Structure formats: structure tokens, C-alpha cells
Amino acid sequence: MLTLSQSLSFLLVAVLITATPGPDNLMVLGMGMSKGRRQGIAFGLGCALGCLSHTVLAAIGVSALVAGSPMAFTLLKWVGGLYLVWLGIQALRSRGGTQMDSASERSQTLRGLFAKGLVANAINPKVVLFFLSFLPQFVVPSQGNVGLQLGLLGLLFTAQAAVLFALLGYFAGAIGGWLTRRPRAGLWLDRIAGMVFVGLGLRMIMAR
Template sequence: MLTAAQALAFLAAAVMLTATPGPDNLMVLGMGMSRGRRAGMAFGLGCALGCLSHTLLAVLGVSALLAASPLAFAALKAAGGAYLLWMGVQAWRHAGAVRVDGGAMAEAPLRRLFAKGLVANAINPKVVLFFLSFLPQFVVAPQGPVAWQLGLLGLLFTAQAALLFGLLGWFSGSVGAWLNRRPRAGLWLDRLAGTVFIGLGLRMIAAR
């Protein structure tokens, strides 16, 4: 089981990273601005639930690695920390203004928009790599089965992403307009995300 401190630390990092403008949430905002709230919410919920496939891959892959060698699991966490550190540095180097595209998009049923978001997230190799790097950072091996901890962390990530993306879809017009009126907001949000990545990466690299 996850401890309260473990779950809260994970949720704080997950919410901060999910809320930072990226391809998924910018598409949710653009969809909502163009097609309306229901379209934005449908696409956003599909993106969020796509995280379940990455959770399954992380559970199977990391659990197999730990069973084969605890040392290999430690190496994975160290490599994941280095990857998160690299992502943080890149976020700072390439931080820039964000503009939400609310232009017209092709009409499609809500279920098709949901499926589009689901598939787009599920087959994204960058998200797979992110999950393999991010989730293990919050696993405490002596605390209980690693697979169970990874599964719970993945479900927590998916739940908060579904909530945030749903809210983004619902308030897409207001949020998109706010971001477009404040071009420097994206710069600081990118830097905030970069700081979180760097902090997580350094934490794991320094950990014994």
C-alpha cells in the first residue's frame, strides 16, 4: 500500500506536470474552444485514460526487472532520475510562450474524439518513457510489492489527469483566452515544470 506522504508527494508532482502546457492539454483546450465543452472533455478524458496502458507496461516491465535483479531496478531508478533531470534542463532551455489554437476542427462524434485521445496517448512512445522514468521514483521497495505500488501510482496519475483534463475541456474557452492574453504565462509554467523534473532527477541521483 502507499503511505499518505508517498501518495501526496506523487499527486503534487503529477498535478503540477499535468497542468503544465503540453501537447495533450493544449489539444484539449483547442478542441474545447473550437468544438465546445463536451468535445474538449471527451478528448481530454480519452487522453487521460490512455495512461492506463502505460501503467500496465510499467507494472509488467519494472516488476520483471525487479524479479530478475534488485540491482537492475536500482539502475532503472537512477537512469530514470537522469532522464527526468535532462527533461528539466530541456524545459528551461526551450521554455517559451504558449498560444492555444482554437481554430476550426473537423466535426466528429464525441465517442470518436474520446477514442482519438485514448489512442493518441496510448501509442505515444514519449509517454511510455516518461511513465517508466516517473513512476518508479515514488516506489519504496521495502514497503510492499512493487507491482502493487506502481499500479496504484498509475491509477492516481490517471485519475488526476482525467479530472484536470475534464476541467480544461469544460473551461477551455476561459483558460485558452487567458493563456493567449498572457504570452509569458507559458514561459513560467514551462520553467515550473522544468524545476519539478530537475528536483525529482537530483533526488533520485543523490539517493543511495
């Protein structure tokens, strides 16, 4: 099981990462602004629940590596750590000024928008690699059952993403206007996220 401090530290970083401008939350924002609150919420919940498929892959794959091949697990840590550092550098180099796609699609049902968000997240290979890199950072092997810890962390990530994406869809109009009036806000959010990614990546590489 997860300890309270383990859960809180993970949740803090997960919320920061989820709130940072990226493909998923910008799609939710654009959907809410162009379609309406209910549509934005439906799409956002689909994106959030798509994380469950990545949680399963992480729990099965990483736990198998821990049990069967310490060398492969070490390689995964290095690859994952370098990937997180690369993401951080990309965010630090970003100019901010994120653009929302205003090209809206034709009217869709809430169920259809939910399914679209679910599939868009579930089939994204970058999200798979991110989960394989990010979740193990907060696993404590001495607590036992690595697979269960990964699963619980993935559920916690999914839950906070569902809340944030639903709120983003609901307040899309106001948030979109705020970002438009303050283009440098996205720049500073990128800088913060970049430092978090680099720090996590270096921690993963140097961890024994």
C-alpha cells in the same frame, strides 16, 4: 498499499506536471476552444485514460526488474533520471509563448474524440518512458509489492489527469483567452516544471 503521505506527495507533483503546458493539455485546450466543451471533455478523458496502458507496462516491467535484476533496475534508474533531467532542461530553456493549433478537424462524435485522445496518449513512446521514470520515484520498496504500488500510483495519476483534463476542456474558452492575454504565464509554468523534473531526475540518480 500506499500511505497517506506517499499518496499526497505523489498527487501534488502529478497535478503540477499535468497542469504544465504540454502536448496533451494543449490538444485538449485547442479541442475545447475549436469544438466546444463536450468535445474538449471527451478528448481530454481519452488522453487521461490512455495513461492506464503505461501504468500496466510500468507495473510489469519495473516490478520484474526489481525481482530479477538489481543491475538492470539501477540502469533503468540512471536512464530514467537522466531523461527527467533532460526534460527539465528543455522546460527551463523554453521561451514559453505556447501556441495552440487552430486548425480544427471536421465534426466528430464524442466517442470518436474520446478514442482519438486514448490512442494518441497510449501510443506515445515518450509517455511510456516518462511513466517508467516518474512512477518509481514514489515507490517505497520496504512496503512490499512494488507492482501493486506502481499500479495504484498510475491509477491515481490517471484519476487526477481525468479531472484536470475534463476541467480544461470545459473551461477551454476562458483559459485560452487568459493565456493569450498573459503570454509570460506559460513561461513561468515551464520554469516551475523544469525545476521539478531536474529535481526528480537527480533524486532518482542519487538514490541508493
